[in-house]
Amino acid sequence: MLFFRNVVRTVAAGPAFAARRLATDAAPKPRPSTASQLLTVIVPGIVAGGAYYMYTQNQASSALKIKEKLDKAARENPVPALDGSKFLPFALKEVQDVNHNTKRFRFALPSGTTELGLPTASCVVTKFVNGAKPDGKPNAVIRPYTPVEDPADGYTGYFDMIIKKYPNGPMSTHIWSLQPGDTLDIKGPIQKHPYKANEFEKITLLAGGTGITPMIQLIQRVLSNPEDKTKVSLVFANIAEEDILMKDYFDSIAKKHASQVEVRYVLEKPPIGWRGDKGYINEQIIKETAPAQGKGKVFCCGPNQMLEALCGGKAKDFSQGPIGGTLKKLGYTEKDVYKF
Ligand SMILES: Cc1cc2nc3c(=O)[nH]c(=O)nc-3n(C[C@H](O)[C@H](O)[C@H](O)COP(=O)(O)OP(=O)(O)OC[C@H]3O[C@@H](n4cnc5c(N)ncnc54)[C@H](O)[C@@H]3O)c2cc1C
Numbered sequence: 001m002l003f004f005r006n007v008v009r010t011v012a013a014g015p016a017f018a019a020r021r022l023a024t025d026a027a028p029k030p031r032p033s034t035a036s037q038l039l040t041v042i043v044p045g046i047v048a049g050g051a052y053y054m055y056t057q058n059q060a061s062s063a064l065k066i067k068e069k070l071d072k073a074a075r076e077n078p079v080p081a082l083d084g085s086k087f088l089p090f091a092l093k094e095v096q097d098v099n100h101n102t103k104r105f106r107f108a109l110p111s112g113t114t115e116l117g118l119p120t121a122s123c124v125v126t127k128f129v130n131g132a133k134p135d136g137k138p139n140a141v142i143r144p145y146t147p148v149e150d151p152a153d154g155y156t157g158y159f160d161m162i163i164k165k166y167p168n169g170p171m172s173t174h175i176w177s178l179q180p181g182d183t184l185d186i187k188g189p190i191q192k193h194p195y196k197a198n199e200f201e202k203i204t205l206l207a208g209g210t211g212i213t214p215m216i217q218l219i220q221r222v223l224s225n226p227e228d229k230t231k232v233s234l235v236f237a238n239i240a241e242e243d244i245l246m247k248d249y250f251d252s253i254a255k256k257h258a259s260q261v262e263v264r265y266v267l268e269k270p271p272i273g274w275r276g277d278k279g280y281i282n283e284q285i286i287k288e289t290a291p292a293q294g295k296g297k298v299f300c301c302g303p304n305q306m307l308e309a310l311c312g313g314k315a316k317d318f319s320q321g322p323i324g325g326t327l328k329k330l331g332y333t334e335k336d337v338y339k340f
Contacts, residue, residue, distance in 0.1 A: 071154035073114060080117020081109050082188050087127050089183035093158055098245055102164045102210070105175060107184065109157050116149055116159045120195040120221040121214045121299075121340070123147075124188030128174050143171040144190065146213035146340075152224035162245060164210045193299070193338045195221055197228035202291035204233045206281055206310055208302025212236060212245055214340045215301065223257060230260075233289040237266040237281050237302065241274070264289065281310060283326050290327075293336055298327060301340035311337050 082088070090107040098104050109116065118124070123146045129138045149159040165172045178184060195218060203222075205215040215234060222228050238244050244265055254263040265276040266285065277285055290298050300311045307313050311332075312324020323334050 067154070070114070074155040078115050078117070079113045080115055081113035082117040082124065082186070084188060087185035087187040090186050091183050092178050092180050094180055095178075098162060099242055101243075102162060102245055103176065105161045105163060105178070106158050107161070107186075109159065114155055116147055116189075118147055118149065118159075118189045118217075119191055121146075121192045121217050122189040123192060123214070123340075124186050124190065126171060126175070127185045127187070128171070130170050130174070141170045141174070146217060148213060148216050148220070150220040150224065152220065162210065162213055162216075192340055193297075197222070197225050198230060200230055200291065200296040202231040202233065202296035204235070204286075204290045204296065204298045206235050206237075206286075206298060206300045206302070208237045208281075208306040209243065210245070211301035211303070211306075211340065213301075215299065216246070218299065219253065219261070223253065223261070231262075232260060233262045233264070235264045235266060235277075235281055235285055235289055237268075237306065239268045241267060241271050262289065281306070281326075283330065286310075286326055286330060290330070290332070291336075293331060293333070296336075298332065298337045299340065300327075300337065307339055311339055314339050 081090070088110075090110070093106045093108045095106070096104045123144045125142050125144050127140055127142045130141045131139050133139045145161050145163065147159045147161050149156065161175075163172055163175050165176050167173075175184060192214065203218065205218060207215045215236075219232060219234065222230050222232055234250065236244065236250065244267075247265075250263045254261050264285065266281050267274060267276060267278060268280065270276070270278050286298075290296075298311070300307055304313055308325060310325045311327045312322055315321035320334065320339055323332060323337055327337055
């Protein structure tokens with residue numbers, strides 16, 4: 001407001017400056033002072049700046065109103081984009097680097113839909129045809145991924161997938177080759193663990209590498225609901241510091257929600273001076289972060305060797321399988337643990 005008042009005053013003072021200049025015209029030609037020279041530049045600058053400020057304020061407020069309407073419509077009459085019975089093409093909007101081997105792929109929600117339609121926690125499957133099999137039939141490659149959309153953002157018109165590239169991996173290489181405007185066939189959702197606010201006092205998330213993606217879904221679900229008082233401990237294991245995905249995001253939520261969220265990083269090859277945990281997620285770290293038995297749930301997601309060591313692998317049919325590893329040793333049972 002002060003800025004506006006000054007702009008108004010300066011504009012109102014304009015004719016007075018002009019009058020003074022005319023009055024001095026009659027006298028022997030004085031050199032225009034540096035101040036008046038500056039004013040001829042500054043005043044229009046301030047006026048233009050003020051007008052631009054008001055224009056952008058108006059634009060921002062009408063964009064906010066449109067967003068509020070879309071949020072309301074999405075809340076009251078959600079139209080999911082996903083179809084569990086068939087693959088649908090989703091157009092890639094943009095791609096952002098996350099780190100040296102991982103990118104964030106932003107896909108547009110088709111018009112007429114208000115959300116992806118992904119209950120927490122769940123994943124989707126993607127499909128593409130990678131040439132032909134020896135028998136001449138199409139070689140369809142299908143892989144699961146965990147889309148990320150923060151419920152706190154309301155309607156955005158997009159959803160993200162965070163994808164690590166494996167040099168010899170057909171699906172990750174295919175997705176990395178997509179350009180904005182290209183489409184990817186996606187089907188889902190495949191419901192994993194249905195999350196309920198305040199079902200547990202505490203949840204502990206043991207993640208390795210891109211196994212972090214379902215944990216992001218869970219964390220965003222908890223933090224988007226002010227009524228949800230569930231405490232969250234995230235233990236995120238990686239090889240080196242540059243492999244830690246979205247570290248800034250996790251650091252910021254740990255700071256902002258210090259009484260609710262704890263984040264620990266574990267590095268197999270820590271840099272000199274690393275102050276986090278070193279090696280693998282171990283018994284001591286689990287003792288310090290996991291909920292007391294019966295008071296919470298431990299979610300695990302990461303490479304198979306990590307699952308084997310921490311909680312026992314999943315069964316051959318991808319069901320949960322028996323509990324094993326460190327969590328079993330510490331007395332946790334099937335009902336205390338969920339393997340993604
Ligand atoms: C529920 C779920 C959710 C997931 N969500 C995500 C996600 O959000 N983001 C993400 O990046 N990934 C995610 N993944 C992993 C993803 O599904 C793919 O496995 C991954 O992208 C690799 O696929 P690909 O086709 O590129 O490579 P793949 O063919 O699957 O191979 C990956 C790598 O493993 C090697 N490899 C393959 N088979 C073997 C073998 N038998 N022995 C030794 N090495 C082998 C390959 O050479 C390659 O380097 C998720 C997995 C699951 C189960």
